[in-house]
Amino acid sequence: MSAYKLSLQNVGKQFASKSKTTTVLQGITLDVADEEFVSVVGVSGCGKSTLLAIIAGLENFDAGQVLVDGVGIEGPGRDRGVVFQSHTLLPWLTAQQNVEFALRAGGMRRAEAALVARDHLERVKLGPFAGHYPSQLSGGMKQRVAIARTLSYKPEVMLMDEPFGALDAFTRVRMQELLTQIWEDHKLTVMLVTHDVEEAVFLSDRVFVMGSNPGTIKSTFVIDLPRPRSRELTRSARFVALQADILESIHDDLPR
Amino acid sequence: MPPESKPFESLRRPFGKRLKNAFSMQGTSSRTTYVVIAACTFALLLIGWIVVTGHDWVMPIFLPSPASILVRLATLAEDGTLWSDVSSSLYRIMVGFLCAFIGALAVGILIGAYRFWEAALEPLIDFVRYMPVVAFVPLTILWTGTGDAQKFLIIWIGTFFQQALMFKDNIKRVPRDYASLGRTLGLSGRQVLLRIVVPSALPDIWDTLRISLGWAWTWVVLAELVAADSGIGYRITVAQRYFQTDTAIGYILVLGILGLVTDQTMKAVHRKLFGYAR
Numbered sequence: 001m002s003a004y005k006l007s008l009q010n011v012g013k014q015f016a017s018k019s020k021t022t023t024v025l026q027g028i029t030l031d032v033a034d035e036e037f038v039s040v041v042g043v044s045g046c047g048k049s050t051l052l053a054i055i056a057g058l059e060n061f062d063a064g065q066v067l068v069d070g071v072g073i074e075g076p077g078r079d080r081g082v083v084f085q086s087h088t089l090l091p092w093l094t095a096q097q098n099v100e101f102a103l104r105a106g107g108m109r110r111a112e113a114a115l116v117a118r119d120h121l122e123r124v125k126l127g128p129f130a131g132h133y134p135s136q137l138s139g140g141m142k143q144r145v146a147i148a149r150t151l152s153y154k155p156e157v158m159l160m161d162e163p164f165g166a167l168d169a170f171t172r173v174r175m176q177e178l179l180t181q182i183w184e185d186h187k188l189t190v191m192l193v194t195h196d197v198e199e200a201v202f203l204s205d206r207v208f209v210m211g212s213n214p215g216t217i218k219s220t221f222v223i224d225l226p227r228p229r230s231r232e233l234t235r236s237a238r239f240v241a242l243q244a245d246i247l248e249s250i251h252d253d254l255p256r
Numbered sequence: 257m258p259p260e261s262k263p264f265e266s267l268r269r270p271f272g273k274r275l276k277n278a279f280s281m282q283g284t285s286s287r288t289t290y291v292v293i294a295a296c297t298f299a300l301l302l303i304g305w306i307v308v309t310g311h312d313w314v315m316p317i318f319l320p321s322p323a324s325i326l327v328r329l330a331t332l333a334e335d336g337t338l339w340s341d342v343s344s345s346l347y348r349i350m351v352g353f354l355c356a357f358i359g360a361l362a363v364g365i366l367i368g369a370y371r372f373w374e375a376a377l378e379p380l381i382d383f384v385r386y387m388p389v390v391a392f393v394p395l396t397i398l399w400t401g402t403g404d405a406q407k408f409l410i411i412w413i414g415t416f417f418q419q420a421l422m423f424k425d426n427i428k429r430v431p432r433d434y435a436s437l438g439r440t441l442g443l444s445g446r447q448v449l450l451r452i453v454v455p456s457a458l459p460d461i462w463d464t465l466r467i468s469l470g471w472a473w474t475w476v477v478l479a480e481l482v483a484a485d486s487g488i489g490y491r492i493t494v495a496q497r498y499f500q501t502d503t504a505i506g507y508i509l510v511l512g513i514l515g516l517v518t519d520q521t522m523k524a525v526h527r528k529l530f531g532y533a534r
Contacts, residue, residue: 058436076439088437091533092455105441133532153441 005069005189006032006157011054012063013047023214024050028064030208030217032157035187039200040208043250047215048193052161055191056082068156078106081155083163087142089134095121095145096130102149120148123182140171144178151182160192164199176202177231184228197246201239202229209249219249320502325509328502337491342510345476345487348404352411353472357465360416364423369449378424381417389414389475393482402483407476414475419468426460427453459530466522473515 011028014021024047032038040048053059055066057076066073068080089098099117104110121130124144134142143163150158164172180203183190194200200207204223211218223242225233233239271289278285278293302322308314309321316324332338363381366373392413400406430453438448480489488507495503527534 056436056440058439076436076442078440078442080440082436082440084433084437086431086433088431088433090434090452090456092458092530102441105438105443105447135533 003033004031004067005034005036006055006191007067007070008055008064009067010064011051011061011066013050013054013059013061025054025061026214026216028215028217030220032189032191035189036205037183037190037192037203038206038208039192039194039204040210041194041197041200041246041250042210042215043212044195046210046212048210049161051210051215052082052159052191052193055157056080056159058082078153079156081150081153081158083143083146083150083158083160085162085165087134087139087146089142089145089149091134094131094133095126095137095141095148098134098145099149099152102153106153116152117148120152121145123151123186124148124178138171139167140175143167143175147179147182151186151188157189157191160190162194163192164196165194172196172199173231179203180229197243197250198234201225201242201246202234207246209246211252218252221246221249317499317501320505325502325506328500329506329510332503332506338510341486341488341491341507342514345480345489348407348479348487349411349469349472349476351404352408352476353415353469355408356412356416356419356468356472360419361423361461363420365427365449365454367420368424368427369453374424378421381420385417385421390478393479396479397483402485406483407479407487410479411472411475415468415472418471419464422464422468423461426457426464429460430456459526459533462522462526462529466519466526469518469522470515473511477511 008028008030011025012023013025014023016022028051030038040051042048050059054061055073057073057080073080089095090101093101096114096117099120100110100113103113103116108116118127118130121127124147126141126144126148129137129141134145137145147163164175167175176199183203190203192200192203201223207221207223208217209219209221210216221242225236225238225242271292274285274289275293277283278289305319305322309316309319320328329338363373363377367378367381368374389410393410396406396409396413400409434452434456435448438452439445443451476487477489477492480487481493484490488511492504492507495501495507
């Protein structure tokens with residue numbers, strides 16, 4: 001039995017085209033402890049989103065194992081909740097109904113689902129907007145509903161694929177603060193994929209840096225910054241140093 | 257800087273200014289400006305028509321005056337001919353179109369969602385789609401006679417294949433992440449299709465329906481022109497035989513109005529049903 005919540009052992013993936021086989025991911029091995037927040041950073045095309053999709057069960061892989069609580073995954077499942085880059089809110093349902101949809105899909109009764117959904121919208125500070133349709137919400141609000149939806153059905157691991165990538169810089173910062181606050185209050189296991197190093201350092205306990213061609217984990221950084229974390233932390237010497245180290249590690253990968 | 261620029265000035269701008277804006281490339285203009293311009297087009301055509309027929313520049317047998325057409329239509333409406341013609345055409349459209357729609361929606365969803373059905377059916381549908389409907393008219397008469405069944409069949413052939421492909425496209429356009437979401441929520445492939453993908457595509461499906469309804473009108477009139485004993489197309493052929501140009505043109509105008517009304521109604525229903533997306 002593995003003591004880790006999420007465990008990747010030697011995961012590899014190849015894409016075969018007519019002329020050649022491309023190795024997208026090779027020998028990815030990493031462990032995520034229970035209630036740990038980890039990020040995966042790397043340049044575009046290094047395979048970090050593919051890695052997340054593999055863990056979510058949305059992509060096949062050719063080698064290795066993905067274990068959740070020591071058990072190998074078979075396709076997607078409710079033990080792994082995904083927050084996609086696009087908000088994926090169903091446009092014909094209100095914010096409240098969107099969260100209820102996820103709960104009802106798991107067989108929860110209507111009355112209970114309504115209460116749980118309401119509670120989770122409050123957590124992302126969208127209580128007053130429960131009755132709004134996605135088209136009536138801003139980009140940041142939509143992504144908050146998507147986070148509430150994923151949190152609501154209590155997956156073992158929350159997987160986030162550049163969830164704030166499409167938001168403007170100010171909204172992005174506010175979302176990071178909200179996410180770190182929720183995480184500190186409710187503790188859950190999170191894996192976040194991002195290309196924003198500052199975001200990764202601010203939110204995570206550990207940061208994995210991926211190299212490309214083929215995609216591998218080339219270094220791991222422990223983010224030993226105190227919690228609870230707030231914006232001021234980003235100006236501390238330790239934060240800046242960590243950010244610089246990670247950036248350098250990523251840059252090794254780029255052609256000069 | 258203008259000496260005193262007031263807020264909401266644009267609302268009070270004279271029509272000339274607003275018209276100038278409408279002439280600029282990709283410029284915007286208000287709804288009122290749009291309606292005024294659109295109404296002018298119709299008015300100009302009508303005036304031209306009145307002038308041409310009023311001066312006897314064309315023989316009435318080729319182009320009767322608008323007034324005489326209105327009088328003719330009023331007479332036909334009074335003795336019930338107009339209504340019975342319109343209702344028999346409407347009935348044929350409703351049956352033929354409904355049959356095409358139900359089948360095409362099922363096929364469109366299947367080929368849009370499942371690779372097997374796409375491979376099995378899409379090439380065939382593409383092949384039939386390129387056969388002109390007109391070419392089927394003699395065959396359909398051979399198969400089903402000249403009754404309503406033949407009209408249904410022509411409408412069906414004319415719309416089913418086009419609709420199936422357009423519905424397929426509507427289904428394919430639903431972002432992949434929606435389906436992925438459903439799968440991570442533990443829904444089966446079928447549940448993802450019926451609870452997420454199809455509802456997501458509904459606004460587009462409705463638009464496809466609206467557009468293809470226009471074709472159905474074309475096909476019913478075509479079928480009635482060739483062989484029928486009632487309906488709008490039939491009346492137009494009879495009118496031509498007896499040089500009743502006023503009836504023929506009147507009926508064509510009625511067709512245009514019916515099309516405009518159904519189109520606007522379907523657009524209004526779209527706004528009502530899918531208002532959440534705005």
